[in-house]
Amino acid sequence: MGILRGKLLPPVLAILFSALLCGIALVVSGANPLRAFGVMLSQVGEGTTAVDIINSTGTYYIAALAVAIGFQMNLFNIGVEGQYRVAAVVAAVVGGSIALPPGLHALVIILTAAVAGALWAAVPAILKVTRGVNEVISTIMMNGLALGLAAYLIGSDVFGELRGNNIRTPEIPESGWVPGISFGSSGTVFGLVFLAALLGVGYWVMMNRTRFGFELRASGESATAAAAGGVNAKKMVLIAMLLSGAIAGLVSMPEILGRDHTYNLNFPAGIGFSGIAIALLGRNHPGGIAFAAVLWAFLDKSGLALDNVQVPREIVTIMQGAIVLSVVVAYEVVRRFELAAQQRQVGRQLGTVDAA
Amino acid sequence: MSTTTPAVVLSGITKRFPGVVANSDVHLSVQVGEVHALCGENGAGKSTLMKILYGMQQPDEGTIEVAGKQVRFRTPADAIKAGIGMVHQHFMLADNLTVQENVVLGAESLHGIGGKARKRILELAKATGLTVDPGVLVERLGVADRQRVEILKVLYRGAKVIILDEPTAVLVPQEVDELFATLRGMREQGFTFLFISHKLDEVRAIADSVTVIRRGTTVGTADPKAVSSRQLAEMMVGSELPSPETRESTVTDRVVLRVENLGLVAAEGTRPVLDDIDLVVRAGEIVGIAGVEGNGQTELVETVMGIRKAHHGRVLLGDKDVTRLGTLARREAGIGYIPEDRHRQGLLLEQPLWANRILGHQTRGPVSKGQWLDLAGAKKDTRRIVDEFDVRTPGIDVAAVALSGGNQQKLVVGRELSGDPVLLIASHPTRGVDVGAQALIWDEIKNARARGLAVLLISADLDELIGLSDTIRVMLRGRLVADADPATVTPEDLGSAMTGAGATSAAVAEHAPGAAKASESEGE
Numbered sequence: 001m002g003i004l005r006g007k008l009l010p011p012v013l014a015i016l017f018s019a020l021l022c023g024i025a026l027v028v029s030g031a032n033p034l035r036a037f038g039v040m041l042s043q044v045g046e047g048t049t050a051v052d053i054i055n056s057t058g059t060y061y062i063a064a065l066a067v068a069i070g071f072q073m074n075l076f077n078i079g080v081e082g083q084y085r086v087a088a089v090v091a092a093v094v095g096g097s098i099a100l101p102p103g104l105h106a107l108v109i110i111l112t113a114a115v116a117g118a119l120w121a122a123v124p125a126i127l128k129v130t131r132g133v134n135e136v137i138s139t140i141m142m143n144g145l146a147l148g149l150a151a152y153l154i155g156s157d158v159f160g161e162l163r164g165n166n167i168r169t170p171e172i173p174e175s176g177w178v179p180g181i182s183f184g185s186s187g188t189v190f191g192l193v194f195l196a197a198l199l200g201v202g203y204w205v206m207m208n209r210t211r212f213g214f215e216l217r218a219s220g221e222s223a224t225a226a227a228a229g230g231v232n233a234k235k236m237v238l239i240a241m242l243l244s245g246a247i248a249g250l251v252s253m254p255e256i257l258g259r260d261h262t263y264n265l266n267f268p269a270g271i272g273f274s275g276i277a278i279a280l281l282g283r284n285h286p287g288g289i290a291f292a293a294v295l296w297a298f299l300d301k302s303g304l305a306l307d308n309v310q311v312p313r314e315i316v317t318i319m320q321g322a323i324v325l326s327v328v329v330a331y332e333v334v335r336r337f338e339l340a341a342q343q344r345q346v347g348r349q350l351g352t353v354d355a356a
Numbered sequence: 357m358s359t360t361t362p363a364v365v366l367s368g369i370t371k372r373f374p375g376v377v378a379n380s381d382v383h384l385s386v387q388v389g390e391v392h393a394l395c396g397e398n399g400a401g402k403s404t405l406m407k408i409l410y411g412m413q414q415p416d417e418g419t420i421e422v423a424g425k426q427v428r429f430r431t432p433a434d435a436i437k438a439g440i441g442m443v444h445q446h447f448m449l450a451d452n453l454t455v456q457e458n459v460v461l462g463a464e465s466l467h468g469i470g471g472k473a474r475k476r477i478l479e480l481a482k483a484t485g486l487t488v489d490p491g492v493l494v495e496r497l498g499v500a501d502r503q504r505v506e507i508l509k510v511l512y513r514g515a516k517v518i519i520l521d522e523p524t525a526v527l528v529p530q531e532v533d534e535l536f537a538t539l540r541g542m543r544e545q546g547f548t549f550l551f552i553s554h555k556l557d558e559v560r561a562i563a564d565s566v567t568v569i570r571r572g573t574t575v576g577t578a579d580p581k582a583v584s585s586r587q588l589a590e591m592m593v594g595s596e597l598p599s600p601e602t603r604e605s606t607v608t609d610r611v612v613l614r615v616e617n618l619g620l621v622a623a624e625g626t627r628p629v630l631d632d633i634d635l636v637v638r639a640g641e642i643v644g645i646a647g648v649e650g651n652g653q654t655e656l657v658e659t660v661m662g663i664r665k666a667h668h669g670r671v672l673l674g675d676k677d678v679t680r681l682g683t684l685a686r687r688e689a690g691i692g693y694i695p696e697d698r699h700r701q702g703l704l705l706e707q708p709l710w711a712n713r714i715l716g717h718q719t720r721g722p723v724s725k726g727q728w729l730d731l732a733g734a735k736k737d738t739r740r741i742v743d744e745f746d747v748r749t750p751g752i753d754v755a756a757v758a759l760s761g762g763n764q765q766k767l768v769v770g771r772e773l774s775g776d777p778v779l780l781i782a783s784h785p786t787r788g789v790d791v792g793a794q795a796l797i798w799d800e801i802k803n804a805r806a807r808g809l810a811v812l813l814i815s816a817d818l819d820e821l822i823g824l825s826d827t828i829r830v831m832l833r834g835r836l837v838a839d840a841d842p843a844t845v846t847p848e849d850l851g852s853a854m855t856g857a858g859a860t861s862a863a864v865a866e867h868a869p870g871a872a873k874a875s876e877s878e879g880e
Contacts, residue, residue: 208729209728209729209731210727210728210729211718211719211724211726211727211728211729212727213729214711214714214718214729215718217704217707218704218707218715221704221705221706221707222700222701222703222704222705224697224700224701225700225701225702225703225704225715226715227663227683227701228661228663228683228693228695228701228702228716229683229687229715229716229718230682230683230684230685230686230687230688230716230718230719231683231684231718232682232683232684339706339755339757339758342754342755342757342758343757343758345750345754345758346749346750346754346758346759349750
């Protein structure tokens with residue numbers, strides 16, 4: 001009872017509400033909202049948009065999973081942004097400088113990225129466990145450091161090379177590429193999008209079927225109850241953060257191994273922050289996150305078409321922000337409502353005056 | 357009793373909460389200038405009723421009359437305006453402010469915050485027996501004086517009818533006597549008191565009339581001078597009384613828990629919260645720890661459980677030194693733990709009952725296999741607990757928060773007695789539960805003791821402590837200062853020992869005052 005209502009109602013409400021909000025913003029700015037939304041929908045069928053949405057979904061999905069692991073125990077890994085960037089540079093450098101048989105080569109690159117991401121996350125994790133440094137602060141600062149480190153590593157006198165007016169790491173040999181599924185002129189779906197799906201399944205199994213997942217959720221719901229139940233808080237922080245960092249390290253793998261084969265100056269930024277919003281919208285649930293990632297990717301890619309009808313593309317950003325804000329409120333409202341409903345139901349079934 | 361208009365009349369009050377009817381058709385009439393006791397078991401609905409009278413909650417049905425006029429309180433401010441004040445069980449004072457600041461806070465418009473306010477406070481303080489200067493910080497006051505400050509607060513706001521919510525729960529017997537003297541004095545001056553309690557001796561000592569509330573409804577009003585405690589108790593319970601008493605000794609000579617020289621320093625440079633604790637619990641024995649709350653009982657339990665790290669000393673379970681082990685390893689070694697606060701420490705409130713069964717047992721069967729959870733096993737064993745411990749719930753998939761306090765606690769007790777523990781640490785195991793749950797929990801602890809379980813019991817309920825324990829140790833300022841024999845000790849004797857007033861009875865044997873070794877070192 002109520003599963004649909006509890007799980008689906010809040011995001012639907014939030015999306016409708018933010019669509020309404022954006023509609024009003026569009027009307028105020030003199031554009032026709034229906035036309036704008038129509039253009040966005042029809043854009044999906046144009047060119048490579050559909051495939052772009054799928055590829056982007058995969059990337060967002062991995063980033064959001066990384067964030068969600070921390071969220072499960074109220075650990076705010078704001079550093080996914082830096083973790084995936086450092087992991088991308090290190091993996092690209094390692095991948096470009098070794099020679100291995102096909103398959104194995106890609107595998108080594110992927111593992112390198114995971115390890116690099118985990119190590120970058122280890123710094124705030126250790127600071128938190130040993131010195132109580134708030135992970136929000138330290139991961140944000142690590143993001144800044146990541147930018148600097150990446151820029152240094154691809155310098156032409158370090159690991160990088162100058163190509164035209166772009167600086168990049170040496171290209172990964174073909175043995176390290178992961179082939180995609182080509183749809184001809186509609187584009188190519190990255191092979192590693194399936195890695196994202198696999199991670200989602202693994203995440204679900206971990207959260208719902210393993211001891212670690214139980215301890216993680218227990219820590220998130222009540223740190224005091226978890227401590228009384230023998231959950232070692234420091235160990236959980238350390239493992240959750242490393243795991244989050246490792247998954248964050250994989251964020252750019254679909255693109256690097258599927259298309260770019262190098263880390264260069266055009267490397268996408270901001271995916272880590274989108275991951276935070278997507279994890280919130282998806283309520284840390286693997287299915288919810290998938291849905292939220294698709295929505296995010298759709299807004300991103302279809303939003304590009306708005307320029308064609310003289311609507312500022314930034315309206316999409318407003319919409320994303322409004323969705324996140326309203327979904328947080330909606331979840332809380334529905335959660336309280338559901339708890340009260342359950343209490344009433346228990347009371348009815350027991351027919352009690354058996355006061356609390 | 358006088359024939360003048362009653363101070364307060366409640367008629368037909370009904371209040372429903374999700375899942376429970378807290379009050380149904382309650383009738384209560386309080387005369388001017390009397391101490392009217394409202395009696396009932398924990399969970400009978402006393403507090404809800406008082407919150408309604410104080411405007412914190414609105415009744416679904418029924419009327420309130422104050423001094424003959426019908427009123428509707430939307431907020432406590434309305435109630436205060438009508439001359440009703442409430443002293444809560446848990447004090448609502450700011451430690452870092454002075455007595456005067458605490459009293460004036462929120463009522464600045466009455467007499468300002470300066471000399472006039474101070475004068476008014478000094479006038480009123482006499483009535484409450486508060487002798488300290490209004491300029492003293494509240495953190496320097498003892499519990500009894502804090503309570504006087506709370507009473508002063510409501511007087512300052514012009515209250516003539518004062519609700520006292522379990523005012524004696526935090527006091528030792530000697531302080532209770534002082535409070536009663538204060539109340540009698542104020543009664544002479546025309547103040548009216550609504551005295552909430554479930555302690556019958558106190559009710560009989562202070563009240564002019566008593567209304568009994570059971571399962572949310574008033575069952576009658578009695579003259580406390582004319583009825584016996586037993587009759588009152590049976591009105592409250594509505595049936596035969598449960599008794600915490602353990603029949604015969606099952607104590608063996610096999611030591612299960614041995615605590616040696618245990619010390620804990622909360623913050624560097626402060627007095628140790630645990631000071632050289634030596635304690636032995638044997639199989640089949642219940643060792644009770646008596647003490648005014650805040651004297652280190654919580655810390656002792658948490659150190660034995662490994663939630664806090666001992667500063668020095670050892671904890672042995674059987675022959676095994678567990679001092680260096682974490683909480684989980686100690687649980688695996690056979691310690692069950694009923695925490696003092698089931699909402700904060702005992703349960704994952706929004707998780708289903710079966711997930712709560714896993715907590716604390718996540719490394720052991722039947723709820724897990726290696727790194728994997730065994731959901732089927734967890735659900736099956738949760739059903740067992742629900743059956744055996746009479747947890748009233750429509751199913752095991754409801755969230756723990758949906759159950760009443762007593763049923764939540766029965767689930768916790770059932771869980772902690774699962775997996776054949778050798779030692780049970782029970783912190784206030786029946787606090788805030790209904791009488792049925794209390795009887796069941798007592799029985800289960802007694803049965804487990806008969807099977808050879810060692811129990812360390814911490815409780816603020818002295819009757820429970822004396823009734824269940826085979827041995828009582830008294831804790832004061834982080835030290836075990838005296839032993840008491842539960843067969844002969846009275847609550848008053850225990851109370852004296854708890855405050856350090858000295859042994860007044862042969863049943864309490866004080867320890868020789870050892871040189872307090874305040875060994876300072878780097879603590880967390």
